[in-house]
Amino acid sequence: MQIATRQSGVATxxxxxxxxxxxxSPEMRKVILEELRDKRTARLVINLTQVRYIDSSGVASLVEGLKTSKTLGSRFMLFGLSPAAREVLELSRLIRVFEVFDSEDLALKAQ
Amino acid sequence: MDSGIKLVLPSDPRYLSVVRGAVERFAALLEFGEEDCRWITLAVHEALTNVMRHAYHDRHDQPIEIFLRERDGGFEVLMVDHGQGVRPEQLSGRALEDVKPGGLGTHMIREIMDEMDYAPLEGRNELRLWKKRADKKAGE
Incomplete structure (x- = not known):
């Protein structure tokens, strides 16, 4: 897995x-929590376009990010879910709790 | 054990992708559909991570054996470890209404597989999973 961050306006x-x-997944969890807790990112957008597989530990890291963002009053968004990643989130019945977008553009423009 | 394959690996998460590859291809060999191959692979992966995390408490040098075979028109997996056992009722999966990290793997396994039997035995734990292959259409 490779992970990188970039800025787009107020969003990371x-x-x-x-x-x-x-x-x-511990590496992804670390990056997500650093952005939210230490850098106080107002809008964290996770690009999953190039993720073809995610397991329950990865889902748990995303849930932890979501809960942390709610506590801190920031936004936490996902986009570009592959069919396999979407299936795992649906199986865990968590797809409904995330803000999920089809593209980066839609996530960044969301009110 | 009749025809099938046996994987032996240490409890190191870096081997997870190797096992996923083997399981997915074995399921395809047994003529499971593409979607079922993905589901079975996820279930076995989640069972394996449970062993690494809960039986071996994230130690990376402990032995795990996985047997894959065809049985009764389905895919059978037997996973054996020598770590700390859990009470079978702990494998019931948690309610998902409470949104929180953790505890999702067992729920996924139960949703995907048709049978799940766990036995903490003397010095070893055995987890047996089985999924029936969907009936082929006439003429296939």
Whole structure:
């Protein structure tokens, strides 16, 4: 897995590439929580376009990010879910709790 | 054990992707559909991460054996570890109404597989999973 961050206005976009599983989800969790807690990002947007696999530990990291963002009053968004990633979020019945967008543009423009 | 394959690996998460690859291809070999291959792979992956995290408490050097075979028109997985066992009732999965991280893996396994049997035995734990293959259409 590769992970990188970039800015777009007030938003920070986290680009994730590869599989997210128990081996590397701690790294994604660390980046997400640093952006929210330490950098106080107002809008954190997770780009999952190049993620073809995510397991329950990856989903748990996203849930932790979502809960942290709510506590801090920031936004937490996902976009570009592959069919496999969407299936896992649906199976865990968590797809409804996230703000999910089809594209980066839609996520950044969302009110 | 009749025809099938056996994987032996240490409890190191870096091998998870290797096991996923083997399981998905074995399911395809047994003529499961593409979607079912993905689901079975996820279920086995989640069972394996449970062993790494809960039986071996994130130690990376402990032995895990995984047997894959065809049984009764379905895919059977037997996973054996020598770590700390859990009470079978702890594998019931949690209610998902409470949105929180953790506890999702067992729910996923139960949703995906048709059978899940766990046995904490003397010095070893055995988890057996089975999923029936969807009936083929006539003429296939």
């Amino acid at each position: 976009i986290v680009d994730v590439k590869g599989d997210i599983d128990l081996y590397n």
